Amino acid sequence: MTKKRSIFTQEVIVGIVLVALYLIFRLISPDFGKYTTFLSMMDISYYYALMAIGVAFPLITGGVDLSIGTGMICYALAGGCLIRFYNCPTGLAILVSILFGVGIGLANGVLISLMGLPPFLATLCTCMITRGLGSVVTGSFAIPWPTAKQDNGWFHSIFKITTADNLKLPLGLLWIILLTLIMQFVLAHTRFGRYTISIGSNKEAAILSGINVKFYHVMVYMVSGLFAGLASIAYAAVIKTVQPGTGAGMELDAIGGAIVGGVSASGGYGTIYGTVIGAYVIIFLKQGLPYIGFNANMQQIITGFVLIGAVTIDIIKRKVIK
Amino acid sequence: MGPVIGSGSISFSFYQQKEDKRMKKKVLAVLMSTVMIGSLMAAPVFAAENLSDTTEGIAQFEGLTANEAYDFQIVVKSFQSTYWQAALQGMDMAKDELGVTYTAQGPASESDIADQVNMLNSAINGAPAGVGLAACDTSSVLESLQAAVDAGVPVVAFDTGVPEPPEGSIVCTVVTDNVAAGEVAAVNLYEAVKDKIGQGAPVRIGEINQDNYALNIQQRGLGFINKLIELAAADGFTVAMEGNEFYVNEAEGAVEGDADIILEVRVPAQTTVDLCSTEAGTILDKEDTIAVFGSNQTAAEGLLVANDNREVLGDTIVGVGFDAGTSIKAAVEDGTFLGAVTQSPLMMGYYCIYALTAAANGQELIDVPTDGYWYNAENMNDENIAPNLYD
Numbered sequence: 001m002t003k004k005r006s007i008f009t010q011e012v013i014v015g016i017v018l019v020a021l022y023l024i025f026r027l028i029s030p031d032f033g034k035y036t037t038f039l040s041m042m043d044i045s046y047y048y049a050l051m052a053i054g055v056a057f058p059l060i061t062g063g064v065d066l067s068i069g070t071g072m073i074c075y076a077l078a079g080g081c082l083i084r085f086y087n088c089p090t091g092l093a094i095l096v097s098i099l100f101g102v103g104i105g106l107a108n109g110v111l112i113s114l115m116g117l118p119p120f121l122a123t124l125c126t127c128m129i130t131r132g133l134g135s136v137v138t139g140s141f142a143i144p145w146p147t148a149k150q151d152n153g154w155f156h157s158i159f160k161i162t163t164a165d166n167l168k169l170p171l172g173l174l175w176i177i178l179l180t181l182i183m184q185f186v187l188a189h190t191r192f193g194r195y196t197i198s199i200g201s202n203k204e205a206a207i208l209s210g211i212n213v214k215f216y217h218v219m220v221y222m223v224s225g226l227f228a229g230l231a232s233i234a235y236a237a238v239i240k241t242v243q244p245g246t247g248a249g250m251e252l253d254a255i256g257g258a259i260v261g262g263v264s265a266s267g268g269y270g271t272i273y274g275t276v277i278g279a280y281v282i283i284f285l286k287q288g289l290p291y292i293g294f295n296a297n298m299q300q301i302i303t304g305f306v307l308i309g310a311v312t313i314d315i316i317k318r319k320v321i322k
Numbered sequence: 323m324g325p326v327i328g329s330g331s332i333s334f335s336f337y338q339q340k341e342d343k344r345m346k347k348k349v350l351a352v353l354m355s356t357v358m359i360g361s362l363m364a365a366p367v368f369a370a371e372n373l374s375d376t377t378e379g380i381a382q383f384e385g386l387t388a389n390e391a392y393d394f395q396i397v398v399k400s401f402q403s404t405y406w407q408a409a410l411q412g413m414d415m416a417k418d419e420l421g422v423t424y425t426a427q428g429p430a431s432e433s434d435i436a437d438q439v440n441m442l443n444s445a446i447n448g449a450p451a452g453v454g455l456a457a458c459d460t461s462s463v464l465e466s467l468q469a470a471v472d473a474g475v476p477v478v479a480f481d482t483g484v485p486e487p488p489e490g491s492i493v494c495t496v497v498t499d500n501v502a503a504g505e506v507a508a509v510n511l512y513e514a515v516k517d518k519i520g521q522g523a524p525v526r527i528g529e530i531n532q533d534n535y536a537l538n539i540q541q542r543g544l545g546f547i548n549k550l551i552e553l554a555a556a557d558g559f560t561v562a563m564e565g566n567e568f569y570v571n572e573a574e575g576a577v578e579g580d581a582d583i584i585l586e587v588r589v590p591a592q593t594t595v596d597l598c599s600t601e602a603g604t605i606l607d608k609e610d611t612i613a614v615f616g617s618n619q620t621a622a623e624g625l626l627v628a629n630d631n632r633e634v635l636g637d638t639i640v641g642v643g644f645d646a647g648t649s650i651k652a653a654v655e656d657g658t659f660l661g662a663v664t665q666s667p668l669m670m671g672y673y674c675i676y677a678l679t680a681a682a683n684g685q686e687l688i689d690v691p692t693d694g695y696w697y698n699a700e701n702m703n704d705e706n707i708a709p710n711l712y713d
Binding site: 147168 | 400401403404407429430431566588589591592594595596599600601603604607608623627628630631632647648649652713
């Protein structure tokens with residue numbers, strides 16, 4: 001007899017929480033409901049959501065990638081340097097930033113899979129390396145990317161377009177939805193995705209069943225690096241001047257989003273759509289709490305409690321399954 | 323013609339001597355043009371534009387040479403903004419002139435107070451000829467400063483002064499008059515919006531400060547607040563404070579309850595542009611907001627990021643920035659910002675090394691106030707202002 005699965009999965013619950021948060025913020029502060037506020041929130045959300053999509057894969061294997069926050073800044077600094085100091089075409093600089101992310105992901109994968117470093121330690125090391133590397137690459141200079149009004153600032157239109165009626169449309173949201181669908185498909189319906197889940201569920205069993213765990217481990221971290229690279233472009237489009245030495249802590253928001261969205265903190269389970277919804281819960285909290293009068297410190301406390309709630313659900317869920 | 327803050331004939335003659343020795347120093351030429359123009363210019367449009375008298379402080383370095391090839395340690399707040407790069411540029415210029423060396427270090431962000439204290443302690447432990455310090459949090463460095471006194475290491479505070487330091491620790495302070503800098507922003511902003519005040523409903527003026535613990539940001543923020551309250555009172559208007567508790571409690575002359583002006587101060591959790599932009603967004607979204615001031619480069623850039631989608635600055639809301647950087651300069655140029663206040667980080671860095679060298683020689687020092695300017699679209703390309711507008 002098969003057990004009937006509840007429709008109230010963590011993803012659904014978090015989706016309801018997301019809608020509830022939006023309604024509560026809007027009810028208390030009408031300003032939160034403004035379209036321009038929504039646009040600003042979307043701008044900030046892209047790089048967090050992209051990092052969250054990427055880091056979901058290592059998390060599902062039972063690992064983690066702490067290098068995505070500082071990495072994102074490092075890749076944005078490198079790309080910005082190419083444009084600013086070497087007159088590099090924007091397209092090429094974007095490609096370099098993304099490949100830089102993939103490269104650091106590869107390094108993480110090699111350290112973890114082939115050299116046997118624990119994911120926490122390996123990615124903590126690359127977190128430090130990328131944090132310093134960003135400063136070294138730029139000579140500690142903050143690097144402005146081209147503005148939307150400059151000739152080589154076309155990349156801004158990847159994330160936001162303005163219609164003839166001067167209406168701004170958050171095109172980036174479309175890319176986030178598209179990438180969520182693609183990566184969900186990859187996770188649920190491809191060999192790579194199934195093996196990712198298998199490794200997280202039971203690594204020994206995965207090895208015994210003939211899965212090349214080392215190879216897929218490397219792949220998982222490369223995916224994480226790839227999305228950190230993509231996030232760097234979104235970051236440069238929104239913040240414009242990229243500051244070396246920053247980015248530390250941003251990975252925690254992305255990881256927190258994935259956990260809130262139902263990715264198991266100990267691996268073996270997770271969805272990309274849940275991850276993205278969870279990331280938006282974190283973003284809504286960051287953006288919405290100031291509107292209802294909570295100061296910066298309260299924002300962090302509340303976000304912490306939300307994470308505790310999400311992990312508690314995960315623990316209860318596991319106990320019920322057992 | 324743009325206003326000039328400080329710089330007179332004494333500083334000019336000092337630079338003239340330097341010019342004879344090292345005429346080819348490009349950045350020195352920039353500084354020279356600044357002080358030359360400054361000495362020639364007529365009185366500025368706004369009185370507050372002359373932030374400080376720099377002549378006496380600069381004169382003490384006349385004819386200075388290093389007795390030895392000193393090696394100094396510099397601890398900056400961070401390398402986050404281009405402001406610090408301009409300061410280092412000034413230091414490079416001075417070290418080349420004096421034949422000394424320095425090593426600069428700083429935490430990843432201006433919020434990383436503990437990291438900076440560790441760096442300061444390490445710097446002092448290395449027994450350098452002197453330490454240049456721009457403190458992230460002025461109260462956190464007091465123990466380290468006592469250690470510097472005990473070790474006989476002179477400390478020059480630049481960018482940010484340290485209130486009530488251990489006796490003998492800070493031998494010289496090289497800073498912009500931050501209170502006056504905040505005041506000049508208030509004077510210009512108030513002038514632009516005063517016709518909208520007292521028309522019935524209260525109006526809101528916002529201020530974004532990146533923190534509430536660094537002395538320069540505190541002084542700048544309160545300089546703006548208190549000047550605005552003073553200007554409003556002179557016109558018969560009242561001001562009520564909202565927002566960050568520190569600034570609300572420290573404001574002088576504000577009223578409780580109903581007022582003609584609501585002055586709202588926002589401070590983010592960390593000193594980053596994206597968090598400043600969120601705080602700025604909450605102010606820009608309010609229907610009664612008529613003006614906003616971002617009190618340093620990070621806060622002003624956050625204000626501009628928040629304005630990207632709203633496009634209200636330069637239209638229904640008057641924006642005033644601080645410091646320079648590519649996006650702030652562009653905003654001043656295209657009218658998004660009414661104007662901004664720039665300091666001279668290059669000059670600050672330059673005189674920090676001079677002060678350290680003089681202190682290492684055993685010279686008694688007085689504080690060195692540095693230049694600051696109000697700039698807008700009309701005067702930003704003037705010869706005395708443009709050199710301070712770093713990218």
